[in-house]
Amino acid sequence: MxxxxxxxxxxxxxxxxxxxxxxxxxxxxxxxxxxxxxxxxxxxxxxxxxxxxxxxxxxxxxxxxxxxxxxxxxxxxxxxxxxxxxxxxxxxxxxxxxxxxxxxxxxxxxxxxxxxxxxxxxxISLPRNINKIRLKGSDAPLAYVFKKYCQTNHIQCPPLLRWALQTPLAIREPIPRIKFC
Incomplete structure (x- = not known):
């Protein structure tokens, strides 16, 4: 968009x-x-x-x-x-x-x-006078996105957890780590 x-x-x-x-x-x-x-x-x-x-x-x-x-x-x-x-x-x-x-x-x-x-x-029920265009293949599989997310943020996670996620919105930013001197 x-x-x-x-x-x-x-x-x-x-x-x-x-x-x-x-x-x-x-x-x-x-x-x-x-x-x-x-x-x-x-x-x-x-x-x-x-x-x-x-x-x-x-x-x-x-x-x-x-x-x-x-x-x-x-x-x-x-x-x-x-x-x-x-x-x-x-x-x-x-x-x-x-x-x-x-x-x-x-x-x-x-x-x-x-x-x-x-x-x-x-x-939901869409109005009938709306034209719909379906894009195929525009999203990466969620399991792949989650795997890359974990790698990027240095998160170790059991592989089975990837399959428990239902939507990309379930992946959230990691909690920032605070270091005290």
Missing amino acids: ANAVQQHLSQRKPAILIRARDIDLAQSCDLILANAIGQPTWNLRQVLDALASAAIQAEVRYVANTGSILEGLPVRVLIAVDGLDETTRAERWAEKLGELAVVAQEYPRILFAFSVRPSLVKR
């Missing part, structure tokens, strides 16, 4: 990256998006109108700089939310996605993209 946002920005198109784990799902979509653009007092319509305007401005700049209206149009704002499954009570995303799916149809210049692991997709 970060790479997609970086590519969008490098093309001088507006984009926002939101880490899902930083979001309090008790907040409304209005507040989540308003905070993402640094305007916490705005409502959802104000945020989306401003973002749509940013897309139009980027398109006008593109045409003015290239003299061409054929390439790269229309410009869309990318709102990328990374790691829905990394939030506490992630099942609450189903409601948020439903709200945003309705709004997204009213704002064709805004493209919402969400990353989520299949384990959460199986537990």
Whole structure:
């Protein structure tokens, strides 16, 4: 997701990256998006109108700089939310996605993209009008990640423990060692 946002920005198109784990799902979509653009007092319509305007401005700049209206149009704002499954009570995303799916149809210049692991997709009901793209092979096996994590942090661990882990989130930073003189 970060790479997609970086590519969008490098093309001088507006984009926002939101880490899902930083979001309090008790907040409304209005507040989540308003905070993402640094305007916490705005409502959802104000945020989306401003973002749509940013897309139009980027398109006008593109045409003015290239003299061409054929390439790269229309410009869309990318709102990328990374790691829905990394939030506490992630099942609450189903409601948020439903709200945003309705709004997204009213704002064709805004493209919402969400990353989520299949384990959460199986537990929640996604709105029907959301396009799904499944990436295969994008994650390393958890046992491999844990083994490398232990090697890097000089942790000795029985091999059987690797199979007890259910999710990468079960691997945490080691407790820092304090040395007293």
